[in-house]
Amino acid sequence: MSSTTQTNRLTKEEYRRQKDLDAARKAGTAPAAIDDEGNEINPHTPQFMLNAPWYVDTGKVSLKHQRAPEKRKGPKFGPDDNYWYARGKRVGPAATKYRKGACENCGAISHKTRDCVERPRKKGAKWTGKNIQADEIIQEADLDWDEKRDRWNGYDPKEHDQVIEEYNKVEEARRSAKASELDKEGPTTTQEAKKWAKQNKTGQLSDDEDNGNEDDDDDDKYADQADMPGQHVNQKTRTTIRNLRIREDTAKYLLNLDTESAFYDPKTRSMRDNPLKDKPEDQVSFAGDNFTRYTGDAPEMAKVQMFAWQAGDRGSQVHLQANPTQIALLHKDYEAKKDKVRGSTQKGILEKYGGAEHLESLPKELLLAQSENYVEYSRTGRVIKGQEKAKARSKYEEDVFINNHHSVWGSYWSDGKWGYQCCRSFMKNSYCTGQAGIEAQQSSAQLLQ
Structure with a gap:
């Protein structure tokens, strides 16, 4: 109640x-x-x-x-239970006859046929009555919530002895191999030479020196496994190999201290433009991140990315980062089909309109500017004998002046602007005013001052 x-x-x-x-x-x-x-x-x-x-x-x-129910005190498993489940233990010798209700495959009565872990036989023990397996020990384990989820529950510490024994054998083999290698190569440093000579003289080292050698061995042992950024320690030669940018390199923003040279982003440490535009690219160590970005396989990667975006817009389920192999094969097939279509289109145009003879390559003597005409030059470059080679002319008209000008556009430069030399006008395609325009420009400049 x-x-x-x-x-x-x-x-x-x-x-x-x-x-x-x-x-x-x-x-x-x-x-x-x-x-x-x-x-x-x-x-x-x-x-x-x-x-x-x-x-x-x-x-x-x-x-x-x-209140929570009280937990049972004391160990749940004793020495008779091997402090845990009786794993792999059998009740006794196997039966000689098949028993009713036992496993039809192996003949053990401790489990059913569907739970049998033995290899499925062509004819089970129920019909052959041979090779009947012994019964397993069925042990009831009353575990609480934490014990069921304990990842170390049932762990036997004696199993770790095998790991320690294997490690000791490997360590001993490594030390013996290193000792034999040092005996063949001899001492590599002054300190090792002294220890090597003292060991040969006395036959053994002191405790301090022995401990020092063990410390060096430990350093060498973990040197190859060290993941240091920018360097890799070679254990045999005791040298450091740098494979990334070293700190002694000049920073990008120090190549040109002019604030208008190129924009430097300190957050991403990038400088897209070339800070040294006045120098040729083959004479500078850094020509900008864009110069590096558009060399090598980067343009090809950009084409593949563009192809993936266009294919996605058309409804194809492709993604460059999710499945790069698929998009690479699709792009390769696309380029092959594109070249095939382009070739068929070009062939159709030539068959319809003609002109295939103009696409044929010229003779080598014409490509290399060679001919049968003999020309002999002097040391100063003057033609002594033969016809001089005609100078190559531009396809654009030369010495053509428009709008009454007497000079071409770009013949005058002032205050960062290009203009005409005849009238000093900075407006392209303007009408020439001649000397009067120059005087008017000078008078207006004096008034502004």
Whole structure:
């Protein structure tokens, strides 16, 4: 019977006395209630915590239903159980006859046929009665929530002895191999030469020196495994090999201190433009990140990325980073088909309109500017005998002046602007004003000053 039912059956007088008693207990003028275990109950505990559910209600005021069940003390498995499950153990010798209810495959009665881990036989032990396996030990393990999820539960520390033994053998073999190698090569440094000579003289080293050698061995042992950025230690030659940018390299922003030379992004440490534009690219060590970006396989990679985007827009389920092999094969097929279509289109145009003879290559003597005409030159370059080679002329018209000009555009330069020399006008295709325009420009400049 729950306490709620008892409270509902109380009379008004009893209910008033119960309320006064609860108020007195909260005020500290009345002693606290005692549960069935003899413990005091805090009067400020809410009523919904004091009321026990109907399936654990004993009719007495108690907080026992709020406490976790007590765990069994002591080990669950003893020495007879090997402190854990009897893994791989059998009950006894195998049976000689097949027993009813046993596994039809191996004949063991400790498991069913569907749970058998033996190799499936062509004819099971039920029909042959041969090679019947022994029964396994079925052990009940009452594990709580934490024990079931403990990754080290059931671990035998003796298994680690095999790891230590194997490590000691490998370490001993490594030391003996290194000792034989040092004997063949001889000492490599002054300190090792002294130790080597002392060892040959006395036959053994002191404890301090021996410990020092072990420390050096440990350093060498972990040197190859060290993942240091920018360097790699070669254990045999005791040298450091740098394979990344060293700190002694000049920073990009120090190549040209002019603030207008090129923009440097300190966050990404990138300088896309060339900071030394006045020098040719073959004479500078750094020509900008864009110069490096557009060399090698980077342009080809950009083409593949563009092809992936275009294919995705057309509905193809391709992605360069998710499946690079697929997109590479698709791009290769696309280029092959594109070349085939281009070749067929060109062939069709030539068949329809003609002109295939113009696409044939010229003779080698014409390509290399060679001919049968004999020309003899002097040391100064003057033609002595034969016809002089004609100078190559531009395909554009030369010495053609427009709009009454007497000079071409770009013949005058001032204040970072190009213009005409005849009238000093900076407006292209303007009408020439001649000397009058020059005087007007000078007078306006004097007025501005």
